[in-house]
Amino acid sequence: MSFVHEIDYGTPKSKSEKTVTLTVDGKQVTAPEGTSIMRAAMEAGIEIPKLCATDMLEAFGSCRLCLVEIEGRNGTPASCTTPVAPGIVVHTKTERIELIRKGVMELYASDYSLASLDRSTKESKYAALLDIAEAVGLKEVRYGFDGARHPNAGIDASNPYFVYDPAKCIVCSRCVRACEEVQGTFALTISGRGFDSIVSAGMNEPFLESECVSCGACVQACPTGSLIEKSVLAAQTTEKPADRSLVTTCAYCGVGCSFKAEMRGDEVVRMVPYKDGKANRGHSCVKGRFAWGYANHKERILKPMVRETISEPWREVSWEEAITRVASEFKRIQKTYGRESIGGITSSRCTDEETFLVQKLVRAGFGVNNVDTCARVCHSPTGYGLANTFGTSAGTQDFDSVEHADVVILIGANPTDAHPVFASRLKRRLRQGAKLIVIDPRAIDLVRTPHVEAAYHLPLLPGTNVAMLTALAHVIVTEGLVNEQFVRERCEWDAFKHWAEFAADRKNSPEAVAKITGVPAEHIRQAARLYATGGNGAIYYGLGVTEHSQGSTAVIAIANLAMATGNIGRPGVGVNPLRGQNNVQGSCDMGSFPHELSGYRHISTDSVRHMFEIDWGVELDKEPGLRIPNMLDAAVDGTFKGIYIQGEDILQSDPDTKHVAAGLAAMECVVVQDLFLNETANYAHVFLPGSTFLEKNGTFINAERRIQLVRKVMEPKNGYEDWQITCMISNAMGYPMHYSHPSEIMDEIARLTPTFAGVSFKLLEEVGSVQWPCNERAPLGTPVMHIGQFVRGKGRFLITEYVATDERTGPRFPLLLTTGRILSQYNVGAQTRRTQNTIWHEEDRLEIHPHDAEERGVRDGDWVKLASRSGETTLRARITERVAPGVVYTTFHHPNTQANVVTTDFSDWATNCPEYKVTAVQVSPSNGPSQWQEEYESLTRRSRRIVPAGAAE
Amino acid sequence: MSSSNLISHSTTTDNKLVYMANQIGTFFKSQDMDTASARIAEHIVKFWDPRMRRAIVAYLDAGGAGLDPAARQAVESLRPRL
Known part of the structure; x- marks a missing residue:
C-alpha cells in the first residue's frame, strides 16, 4: 500500500524571479532570491532538522534546531530565518552544529511528557517529537524526565474532532x-x-x-x-x-x-x-x-427500496427489482401520458461523469430535454448574466488571483461561513493591505473581524442590489472614472454609450438610490471611487446576488462595473461567483440545463445536436425541456408524471415547499437516489441508495472552473457508484450504456465539448488539475479568462433598470426575511447534521434586530412564528444587531425549521431562479410548532418506515 | 395520447406564465422598446418548453388578460413557432 508523501520545505516559496547560487554541504544550489537557506537546502535534497518551521508558515526562528554554519560569518544562524546569498558556503552537519542541536533537543525532550527515549512503549510509539530526537541523534537525556515542566492544565478534549x-x-x-x-x-x-x-x-x-x-x-x-x-x-x-x-x-x-x-x-x-x-x-x-463521518452514519440507506404508494412503508428489494420497477414505470408513464411526461434532475453533489450520464439518460434514453440541476436555484442567473456580457457562463479567475487584488467588492456572499477556505485566502490579502467593500443587508463577519475591517459596509435593503450596483456605475460614469481605453478596445462601443447614458440618469444617482437601498449616498459614492481607482478591483459574489427576481440583471450589473473600470482579463481582478455545491459548476458545464448541451450550447443548434446524435446513435429533441419549477407546475397540472432525482433534495431546498410537495405528490413515479431518506424521499416510490465521494472515481469542477480528480478510497457500501446505477436504469430502459470506468465518460465529454477537448484522467493524473477551457489553444487550461478579448469577442454592456420585486412589505407582513448559511452546517444539512458538527448549530435561529424584537415582545431564545403569504413556521429567535431594523435572517440547514415553507414562488425573470433572499414576513411570539410542521413531521415518520427484505408483511 | 392533447394548465400556471412573460418583457423593454417584443419571443423560444409556449398562446387566444402589450406581441409571434 502506498502513501502520498509531501515534502515540508520549512519556509514558504519565494516569489522572486531572480535566482541566487550558493553552496550547501559541498553542493551547488540555486534558489530564488529571498528563499531561506532551510528551503534551498531541502529543495536540493538536504534536510535540516526543524521544529518550529513549516512551509505553510512564515519563518519564526524560535526552536534553534535548524542552526547552520556559514563560512566567513559569525555564530550559528537559524537556517529558516537566514535568506540565501550569492556565493555563500553553508554547512548543515558540522560537529559543532550537531552538538548544539542535540543539546537543544535534549531540553525539549526533558520537558515532554515521556519517561524515556525508548520507542517501544505504548506512549512513546507515536510520540512525534521522538522522530526528530532520533533524527538529531539524541540518545540520552542527562536531565532526566522528572524535572519541572511547563504548566499542564490537562487535556482539552472539548472540540469534537x-x-x-x-x-x-x-x-x-x-x-x-x-x-x-x-x-x-x-x-x-x-x-x-x-x-x-x-x-x-x-x-x-x-x-x-x-x-x-x-x-x-x-x-x-x-x-x-x-x-x-x-x-x-x-x-x-x-x-x-x-x-x-x-x-x-x-x-x-x-x-x-x-x-x-x-x-x-x-x-x-x-x-x-x-x-x-x-x-x-x-x-x-x-x-x-x-465532517466526513456521515458516510458511516446509521441512517445511511444501503439497500434499494420500493413502495406502491407514498403512504406505505418502504420494502427492501434487490437491485434488479428496483431497476426493473424504475424502467417499467417510466415506460408505462410515457406510454400513457406522452413522451414529455418524465424527466430527471442531475446532482451538483455528484461527479461530472455522473451528471453527464443523467442528462444523457434523460435526453437520449427518455427522449426528452426535461433535465435540470440545483444550479437552477442558485447560480443560473450567473450563467445568463455572464454569457450575455462576456460570452461564457463562469467565473473569470482562479483563487490565486485574490493575492493580486487591491480592492475587493464582496456582494451577497458570506465566505467565512459558506466558502471558508477562500475566506482565509481573502483575509490574508486584506491583512496585507487590500481594501474591502461589503454590500450585504447583514453585518457579515468580514465587515469587522480580527485584523480585517471593511473600508465600507453598504447594508442595503434585501432586493435592492440592482439599484445599488447601478448607482455605483452612475458614480463611475459621471465622475469620469471609466477606463475608456479598455472599453474602446475591448467592448461594443455603441452598447457602452447607450449604457453610460442610462447609468448617468439622475434616477440612478446615489442620492436617488439612497431612498431605495437605505444606504447613505456618500457611502455609495466613496465605495464606487475606491473600486474604480484603488488598483486591481475584483468582485466576488454569491447567492445574495442571484436569488432575486432581478438576479440575472444584478449579475449583468456586476459585469458592467468590471468592464467599465477595465477590471477584467488579468490576475487580481475579475468577476468571481462563489459557487455553492462542490460540483455545481461541473453540473452546469455538463449540460444539465434543459436548453443546452455540455459546454453551454443550445439544444436547438443543429450542428451541435447532430454531433451528439451521431455519437449517441439516437435522435434528440431540439426543443428546450422543463426547468425544475416548470416541472413542478406541470406535475400539478397533470402533464408531468415521473422523475429521476439523483442526489438533490428539492423538497427541502426549493422554495414554496407546499407547491413542491403538491407537485411531487401528483407524480406517479418519483425515483430518489441519495445517501439518506431525504425530505424529497417522503414522496418517492423508488429509493436507490447512492454512494459517497469516498466511494467513487470521477471529477468535480469548482468555482474556478478547476477540474479535479475524485479518487475512490473505499468500496461503495451500497454496492455501486452512482454512475453505474444510471447505466443500469438506461440499459433497462432500452438505451444501452456501457462504461467500465468514469475515465471513459470523460473521454466522451472531451470528444463532444470543445472547452473540454484536452481533458482526460491521464492529464489530470499528470498535472493535478486544469481549469477549462482546456484544449489545443490552452493545453494546460485557463487560469484567467478573457485575456486580450472576451469569449464573445467584444464585451457587451446591457441596461440594468431597477425593478422592485413584487414581494413587498405591508401592514400584514412588515419585515423582510433573507436567508443564508453557517460555517459548521452545509446546505440542507443532509451530511453535516449526521456528524458532530451539530455541536455548533443544533437548530436554525431567526436573527432579529432588538428594536423589532422589543416591539413584538420577543426575547432572545423565544419561540416565534414566522409567517409569509406562502406559509408559516416556527423557530427560536436570536436578537442581534447584525441585521438592520426591518430585516430578519435565518439559515435553512434543518428540515424541521421548514424555512422554505415561508419563501414564495417569485423568481428571476430570465432563469426562474427562486427569490429566496426576499420574503415579506411577520414575526410573532409562539408556543410551538405550526400545523404544517406537525403534519409534516408525522408524514416524515410514516414515510421512513422500512420493511427489511424477507420480513413477513 | 399525443402530448399536444395534454394542455390542461390550471389558472395558477397560466397566471405564472403571464407573470413570467411580463417579467421578461420588463427587461427587454428597458434595453430598447423597438426590439423588445422580438427579444421577448426569442427568450421564450430559447428557454420555455413547448407545452409552456402552447399554454401561453392558448391563453392569448382566450383573451390574454394581463399580458403587457410587448409581451402580448411576443406571444402572438410565437404562433408559427409552436
Whole structure:
C-alpha cells in the first residue's frame, strides 16, 4: 500500500524571479532570491532538522534546531530565518552544529511528557517529537524526565474532532501562527512568559468555547502531536494508524479543496488538506477536514427500496427489482401520458461523469430535454448574466488571483461561513493591505473581524442590489472614472454609450438610490471611487446576488462595473461567483440545463445536436425541456408524471415547499437516489441508495472552473457508484450504456465539448488539475479568462433598470426575511447534521434586530412564528444587531425549521431562479410548532418506515 | 395520447406564465422598446418548453388578460413557432 508523501520545505516559496547560487554541504544550489537557506537546502535534497518551521508558515526562528554554519560569518544562524546569498558556503552537519542541536533537543525532550527515549512503549510509539530526537541523534537525556515542566492544565478534549494535550506541547507557536497566518481567525495565543508559556485558546478557554472555527490548521501544524485528531488517536492501536493515502477532492462547497485521505482498510483515519491543491493550498475548513463521518452514519440507506404508494412503508428489494420497477414505470408513464411526461434532475453533489450520464439518460434514453440541476436555484442567473456580457457562463479567475487584488467588492456572499477556505485566502490579502467593500443587508463577519475591517459596509435593503450596483456605475460614469481605453478596445462601443447614458440618469444617482437601498449616498459614492481607482478591483459574489427576481440583471450589473473600470482579463481582478455545491459548476458545464448541451450550447443548434446524435446513435429533441419549477407546475397540472432525482433534495431546498410537495405528490413515479431518506424521499416510490465521494472515481469542477480528480478510497457500501446505477436504469430502459470506468465518460465529454477537448484522467493524473477551457489553444487550461478579448469577442454592456420585486412589505407582513448559511452546517444539512458538527448549530435561529424584537415582545431564545403569504413556521429567535431594523435572517440547514415553507414562488425573470433572499414576513411570539410542521413531521415518520427484505408483511 | 392533447394548465400556471412573460418583457423593454417584443419571443423560444409556449398562446387566444402589450406581441409571434 502506498502513501502520498509531501515534502515540508520549512519556509514558504519565494516569489522572486531572480535566482541566487550558493553552496550547501559541498553542493551547488540555486534558489530564488529571498528563499531561506532551510528551503534551498531541502529543495536540493538536504534536510535540516526543524521544529518550529513549516512551509505553510512564515519563518519564526524560535526552536534553534535548524542552526547552520556559514563560512566567513559569525555564530550559528537559524537556517529558516537566514535568506540565501550569492556565493555563500553553508554547512548543515558540522560537529559543532550537531552538538548544539542535540543539546537543544535534549531540553525539549526533558520537558515532554515521556519517561524515556525508548520507542517501544505504548506512549512513546507515536510520540512525534521522538522522530526528530532520533533524527538529531539524541540518545540520552542527562536531565532526566522528572524535572519541572511547563504548566499542564490537562487535556482539552472539548472540540469534537481533536484534542490539545499540553504535556506534549513545546510552545513552538506553529499552531498560533497557523491560526493567524493560514486561517486568519487569531483564536490562539501563547499566554504566560518563559517557563509558564502555554498555548491558550481564546481567553484561556476550552477550544470549543473560544473563537476557534475548528479548521484544523493548528492540528496540521503541530509537530509533536500535542494537537491531534481524535480519529488518529483512536487508530493508534496498531503499528501504523494508516496503511495508505490518496489525494481526492472535498465534496462540500464550491471551493474544491484537495485532501489526502489517510485510510486504514476501508476506514478513513483522517483527511489532511493537500498542499499541492491549487484551490486550497494546504488549508481546510471544519467540514472537509472533519465532517466526513456521515458516510458511516446509521441512517445511511444501503439497500434499494420500493413502495406502491407514498403512504406505505418502504420494502427492501434487490437491485434488479428496483431497476426493473424504475424502467417499467417510466415506460408505462410515457406510454400513457406522452413522451414529455418524465424527466430527471442531475446532482451538483455528484461527479461530472455522473451528471453527464443523467442528462444523457434523460435526453437520449427518455427522449426528452426535461433535465435540470440545483444550479437552477442558485447560480443560473450567473450563467445568463455572464454569457450575455462576456460570452461564457463562469467565473473569470482562479483563487490565486485574490493575492493580486487591491480592492475587493464582496456582494451577497458570506465566505467565512459558506466558502471558508477562500475566506482565509481573502483575509490574508486584506491583512496585507487590500481594501474591502461589503454590500450585504447583514453585518457579515468580514465587515469587522480580527485584523480585517471593511473600508465600507453598504447594508442595503434585501432586493435592492440592482439599484445599488447601478448607482455605483452612475458614480463611475459621471465622475469620469471609466477606463475608456479598455472599453474602446475591448467592448461594443455603441452598447457602452447607450449604457453610460442610462447609468448617468439622475434616477440612478446615489442620492436617488439612497431612498431605495437605505444606504447613505456618500457611502455609495466613496465605495464606487475606491473600486474604480484603488488598483486591481475584483468582485466576488454569491447567492445574495442571484436569488432575486432581478438576479440575472444584478449579475449583468456586476459585469458592467468590471468592464467599465477595465477590471477584467488579468490576475487580481475579475468577476468571481462563489459557487455553492462542490460540483455545481461541473453540473452546469455538463449540460444539465434543459436548453443546452455540455459546454453551454443550445439544444436547438443543429450542428451541435447532430454531433451528439451521431455519437449517441439516437435522435434528440431540439426543443428546450422543463426547468425544475416548470416541472413542478406541470406535475400539478397533470402533464408531468415521473422523475429521476439523483442526489438533490428539492423538497427541502426549493422554495414554496407546499407547491413542491403538491407537485411531487401528483407524480406517479418519483425515483430518489441519495445517501439518506431525504425530505424529497417522503414522496418517492423508488429509493436507490447512492454512494459517497469516498466511494467513487470521477471529477468535480469548482468555482474556478478547476477540474479535479475524485479518487475512490473505499468500496461503495451500497454496492455501486452512482454512475453505474444510471447505466443500469438506461440499459433497462432500452438505451444501452456501457462504461467500465468514469475515465471513459470523460473521454466522451472531451470528444463532444470543445472547452473540454484536452481533458482526460491521464492529464489530470499528470498535472493535478486544469481549469477549462482546456484544449489545443490552452493545453494546460485557463487560469484567467478573457485575456486580450472576451469569449464573445467584444464585451457587451446591457441596461440594468431597477425593478422592485413584487414581494413587498405591508401592514400584514412588515419585515423582510433573507436567508443564508453557517460555517459548521452545509446546505440542507443532509451530511453535516449526521456528524458532530451539530455541536455548533443544533437548530436554525431567526436573527432579529432588538428594536423589532422589543416591539413584538420577543426575547432572545423565544419561540416565534414566522409567517409569509406562502406559509408559516416556527423557530427560536436570536436578537442581534447584525441585521438592520426591518430585516430578519435565518439559515435553512434543518428540515424541521421548514424555512422554505415561508419563501414564495417569485423568481428571476430570465432563469426562474427562486427569490429566496426576499420574503415579506411577520414575526410573532409562539408556543410551538405550526400545523404544517406537525403534519409534516408525522408524514416524515410514516414515510421512513422500512420493511427489511424477507420480513413477513 | 399525443402530448399536444395534454394542455390542461390550471389558472395558477397560466397566471405564472403571464407573470413570467411580463417579467421578461420588463427587461427587454428597458434595453430598447423597438426590439423588445422580438427579444421577448426569442427568450421564450430559447428557454420555455413547448407545452409552456402552447399554454401561453392558448391563453392569448382566450383573451390574454394581463399580458403587457410587448409581451402580448411576443406571444402572438410565437404562433408559427409552436
